[in-house]
Amino acid sequence: MSAVGAPPKPVPVADERLANISLTARLLRRPEIGALLAAIVVAIFFWTQSSLFLQLDGIANWTDVASTIGIPAVMVALLMIGGEFDLSAGVMTGTAGLTLGVLATEVGLNIWLAIVLTLIGATAIGFANGYMVMKTKLPSFIVTLATFFILQGVNLGVTKLITDQVTVSGIDLAAGYSSANAIFGDSFTSHGFRITVLWWIAITLVATWVLTRTRTGNWIYGVGGDANAARNVGVPVARVKIGLFMATSFVCALTGIMVALRLASTQAGQGVGEEFQYIIAAVVGGCVLTGGFGSAVGAALGATIIGMAFIGIQFSGWNTDWRFLFLGVILLVAVLVNNYIRKRAEGARR
Amino acid sequence: MSATLLETRDVAKYFGNVVALKDISVAVGAGEVTCVLGDNGAGKSTFIKILSGVHRHDEGELLVEGEATHFSNPRDAKERGIATVFQDLATVPLMSIWRNFFLGSEPTKGAGPLRRIDVKGAQATMREELRKMGIDVRDADQPVGTLSGGERQAVAIARAVYFGAKVLILDEPTSALGVKQSGVVLRYIAQARDRGLGVIFITHNPHHAYPVGDRFVILNRGRLAGTWTKDEIGRDELVRQMSGGAELDALEHELRRA
Ligand SMILES: Nc1ncnc2c1ncn2[C@@H]1O[C@H](COP(=O)(O)OP(=O)(O)OP(=O)(O)O)[C@@H](O)[C@H]1O
Ligand SMILES: [Mg+2]
Numbered sequence: 001m002s003a004v005g006a007p008p009k010p011v012p013v014a015d016e017r018l019a020n021i022s023l024t025a026r027l028l029r030r031p032e033i034g035a036l037l038a039a040i041v042v043a044i045f046f047w048t049q050s051s052l053f054l055q056l057d058g059i060a061n062w063t064d065v066a067s068t069i070g071i072p073a074v075m076v077a078l079l080m081i082g083g084e085f086d087l088s089a090g091v092m093t094g095t096a097g098l099t100l101g102v103l104a105t106e107v108g109l110n111i112w113l114a115i116v117l118t119l120i121g122a123t124a125i126g127f128a129n130g131y132m133v134m135k136t137k138l139p140s141f142i143v144t145l146a147t148f149f150i151l152q153g154v155n156l157g158v159t160k161l162i163t164d165q166v167t168v169s170g171i172d173l174a175a176g177y178s179s180a181n182a183i184f185g186d187s188f189t190s191h192g193f194r195i196t197v198l199w200w201i202a203i204t205l206v207a208t209w210v211l212t213r214t215r216t217g218n219w220i221y222g223v224g225g226d227a228n229a230a231r232n233v234g235v236p237v238a239r240v241k242i243g244l245f246m247a248t249s250f251v252c253a254l255t256g257i258m259v260a261l262r263l264a265s266t267q268a269g270q271g272v273g274e275e276f277q278y279i280i281a282a283v284v285g286g287c288v289l290t291g292g293f294g295s296a297v298g299a300a301l302g303a304t305i306i307g308m309a310f311i312g313i314q315f316s317g318w319n320t321d322w323r324f325l326f327l328g329v330i331l332l333v334a335v336l337v338n339n340y341i342r343k344r345a346e347g348a349r350r
Numbered sequence: 351m352s353a354t355l356l357e358t359r360d361v362a363k364y365f366g367n368v369v370a371l372k373d374i375s376v377a378v379g380a381g382e383v384t385c386v387l388g389d390n391g392a393g394k395s396t397f398i399k400i401l402s403g404v405h406r407h408d409e410g411e412l413l414v415e416g417e418a419t420h421f422s423n424p425r426d427a428k429e430r431g432i433a434t435v436f437q438d439l440a441t442v443p444l445m446s447i448w449r450n451f452f453l454g455s456e457p458t459k460g461a462g463p464l465r466r467i468d469v470k471g472a473q474a475t476m477r478e479e480l481r482k483m484g485i486d487v488r489d490a491d492q493p494v495g496t497l498s499g500g501e502r503q504a505v506a507i508a509r510a511v512y513f514g515a516k517v518l519i520l521d522e523p524t525s526a527l528g529v530k531q532s533g534v535v536l537r538y539i540a541q542a543r544d545r546g547l548g549v550i551f552i553t554h555n556p557h558h559a560y561p562v563g564d565r566f567v568i569l570n571r572g573r574l575a576g577t578w579t580k581d582e583i584g585r586d587e588l589v590r591q592m593s594g595g596a597e598l599d600a601l602e603h604e605l606r607r608a
Contacts, residue, residue, distance in 0.1 A: 029491070213466040215456045222453045225442035232436065233454035233509075234425060292444040 031286025032298030034337050038284070038330065039305050046312030053308075053315055056191040061315075063193065066307025067200035068255055069274070070300050073281035074200075074207045075251040077299035080282050081211070082244045083224035083291030084140040086129060088147035089252045090275030095151050096122050096256030097266030098159055101168030104177075111176040111261075119253055125151075126249025130242030140245075152272055159268040169265035177261070185261035196258050200300065203251065207296035220244065225292030280327055281306055284334040286341075305330060354379050354416065355548040356401065356432065356517045361410035363396055370396045371572050374410070378517060378548040378565075383539060385559035386552045387592055388569035394552045397569065398519050401550065402434035403427030433510035434519040440506035443495030447487060450494045451476040451509050479508045483541050500531035507538050517548045524558050536562050556592050557605050560585045568592055 027033050043054065052058040076089055096118050103114035129147055133140045159166060171177065187194050211217035219240045222230035231237050252271075260266045283289065284305060285298025309326045313319075357377040363370045371393045378384040388394050399405040400412065403421030411418045414430050421427045424434070441450045452472050459468045473490040480487050483504050494502055503523045510518050520539065524532040539562050543549050553559050559566060566583060568575040568591055576591055583591070589605065 026491075029493075209466075213469070215458065215467060218449055218453060218456050218467065221445050221449065222442050225444045229440060229442050230453060232424065232434075232440070234428065235454045288444075292442065 028341070031293060031295045031341075032301055033286070034334065035285045035298050035301035035305065039301050039308070042305050042308050042312070046308060046315065049312065049316040053312055058311070058315065060187070060189075060192040060194070062307040062311035063197045063304075064307075065310050066304045067194060067196040068259060069277050069281055069306055070200045070303030071196065071203055071255045071258075072248075072252045072274075073278040073285075073299045073303045074204050074296045075248045076275075076278040077282035077285060077287050077294055077296055078207055078211060078220060079244045079248045080279070080287045080289070081224045081291060081294045082220045082241055083227065084130075084133060084241055084244065085144060085279070086126075086245060086248045087141065087144040087275050088125075088129065088151055089144075089248060089278055090271045090273055091148050091151045091155065092122060092125070092249055092252040092271065093256030093259065093274065094155050094266065094268070094270030094272065095125075096253035097260035097270055098155055098168055098268065100257050100260050101171050101266050102158075102162060104174035105168060105170045106162055109174070111171070111174045111180045114174070115180060115257055118257060119250060122249045122253030123246050126246035127242060129249065130245030133245070134238045134241060148275070155270075156268045166268040167265055168268075171260060171266075172264035177264075181261045184258045194262075196255075196262075199254075199258070200303075204296050204300040211296055216240070216243075221292055223291075277303075277306055277327070280331045280334075283338065284330055286334075286338060288338055289335070302334075355414070356550070357413040357416075358397075358400070358407075359411040359413065361397075361400060361407045361412065363393075363400060363405060364408050369572050371400075371407075371569075374569070374574055376550075376567050376574075376577070378550050380516070380548055381543055381546050382564045383543050383549040383551055383562050384565045384567060385563035386550060386567045386569065387554060387556060387559055387588075388575075389554060389592075391571075392569040393572045394554075394569060395521060398434065398521055398550065398552055401427070401517075402432060402519055431514060431516035432519065433513070433515035433517070434521070435503065435506040435510060435523065436521055441494045441502050444493055446491045447480075447494055447497070447505060448473045448476045448490045450505060451479070451512075455513060475512070479512045480504065483508050483538050498531060499527050500534040503527075503535050504538050507542060511542055511545060511547065515547060517550065518542050519550045519552070521552045522554070523551070524553060524555065532558055555604075556585070556588045560588055 046053045050058075053062075072089055072093065076086060079086055099118045099121060100111075100114050103109045103117060104111050107114075109117070125147065129140070129144055132138075132143050136143070156166065159168060172181070183195070184199075185195065188198075211220060219230065219235045222235050223237045223240045227237050256266070256271065259270070281302030282294065282299040284302035285295065285300070287294030287299065306327065309330075310320070310323050313323050313326070354377050359375050361374045362372045374397060376384060376386065376397075386394055386397060396405065400407045403424040403426050406420060406422075412421070413419065414432070419430070421430075427434070442453065445453070448469075452467075457468045457472055457475070458465050459471075460466050476490060477487050485501060485504055494505060497505070507518065507520070523535050527535060536558060539549055539551055543562075551559065551563065564580055566578050566580075566588055578588070
């Protein structure tokens with residue numbers, strides 16, 4: 001039939017090269033390894049400044065900050081791995097807190113019903129984000145920037161309109177508050193550990209499971225790494241990306257609800273600017289800005305570093321404004337390291 | 351020879367008033383390699399886009415196992431057992447080999463919220479399938495981007511074969527590859543053929559086409575310039591037909607290196 005002659009023989013040889021994949025090479029392939037090392041260094045540094053930092057009371061402090069950054073950051077990381085951004089993630093926490101507050105105080109709903117309605121509303125906004133990005137094929141950066149400003153305007157405008165103030169307070173007076181606060185807001189040990197820390201750990205574990213062990217996770221890596229290649233092998237690209245936007249808004253709203261319950265009130269400006277902290281946490285945790293690479297645990301570690309820095313600077317008795325300098329520096333270092341890793345991983349292609 | 355898997359009869363494709371293809375009749379049978387050759391702009395890519403469901407043909411017939419068909423999208427074509435390996439759009443470089451291999455068709459175990467990818471099984475299957483192509487995978491978690499161009503083609507080909515493709519379409523799989531790597535990909539093509547697939551191999555290099563091809567189709571400015579089976583045409587004649595005489599010197603130069 002053909003002139004090639006004998007069919008080419010597969011030559012499976014016992015592969016001696018297998019042994020050569022060193023432990024370091026394997027570790028370097030993990031997106032979160034840099035963040036883990038950095039977290040250890042930062043912890044030791046602040047411990048030398050203030051021994052309280054690694055005592056239980058101190059740990060309760062910075063894990064609290066880390067958790068309210070970390071919960072959204074983990075989802076923002078998944079979205080970033082899927083190749084998209086959500087700049088409205090920060091302001092969404094405020095929108096959710098205000099919605100919850102208005103529904104519970106002005107409308108007088110039971111707090112649990114208000115929570116459910118708030119989450120539904122947030123998810124709908126996430127759908128709108130994703131749908132517009134997929135429909136227009138515009139960068140999600142610009143689409144969600146628009147959502148960011150729209151929500152910021154609505155938060156301020158509607159809050160003033162309804163309450164004549166820039167705050168919605170008195171959430172603790174609503175029916176069902178104490179049970180909701182026990183689950184979402186309170187602290188749970190004598191050292192003052194917040195229940196948000198448990199949520200943060202749980203969400204990180206679930207996100208890791210989804211990302212590394214489920215089909216959905218494989219599709220998230222695929223659509224972020226190369227949307228065309230993923231589409232060619234039958235991955236429903238639009239469905240995956242819109243789903244990610246919805247989940248991001250949902251989780252951000254959940255965070256806003258947790259904060260609002262704890263404080264029993266929400267400021268109209270709540271959450272503005274925090275989207276960058278989520279993105280920094282994700283990038284410090286090893287997510288590549290162009291998508292297709294990263295991990296949920298990494299983003300959680302990134303949030304840990306930010307939480308440690310914020311509280312560590314306070315414990316050390318320094319001016320808290322230094323934390324922005326700190327954020328800028330770790331972001332720059334992380335981006336440079338990630339860029340190097342990505343070039344190596346993409347290797348032969350370029 | 352054998353049962354015809356995929357055939358076109360007098361297919362034409364227009365883009366506005368540009369005649370991209372006209373009167374193209376080509377067939378491929380099980381266990382055969384049909385090579386489609388032609389210069390830049392001859393219409394090769396347009397032709398395979400019709401076969402793979404990206405474009406609809408404007409005239410003529412497209413027959414899958416003897417049955418006239420219109421594909422409305424690439425998924426359609428895939429479901430009929432036609433797999434296309436596009437040179438650059440086949441794999442995701444940052445993803446590991448096994449994740450790429452199963453992307454879009456991941457094997458799962460467990461049920462409900464515990465339904466998960468069978469990672470061990472997927473890795474073992476991937477290793478096994480690539481071993482059949484003569485590749486021993488060092489590390490299933492290695493990102494595809496760190497493989498060589500030829501190995502990446504092999505992953506895409508092995509995947510198409512594993513997922514039950516009857517016809518494999520390869521768009522210029524050797525064009526970006528070195529001499530050795532091209533030889534490796536030609537071996538994979540022969541492998542797929544020996545496993546009973548019909549292969550359509552697009553190339554502009556007759557030296558790559560001749561050793562592995564059973565039929566040769568030359569396109570020239572959107573028309574069929576000729577169709578031959580292997581016993582009807584020799585290597586030199588194929589080269590001459592393709593070059594049309596004028597560019598023969600330049601081509602000979604290229605072939606000497608190939
Ligand atoms: N979408 C389109 N709209 C208009 N003209 C097109 C379109 N696609 C292809 N053509 C034209 O059809 C002709 C054939 O193009 P095609 O891409 O099929 O060539 P090819 O043989 O694959 O060339 P190459 O070897 O460079 O890949 C070209 O003249 C091209 O300009
Ligand atoms: Mg082409």
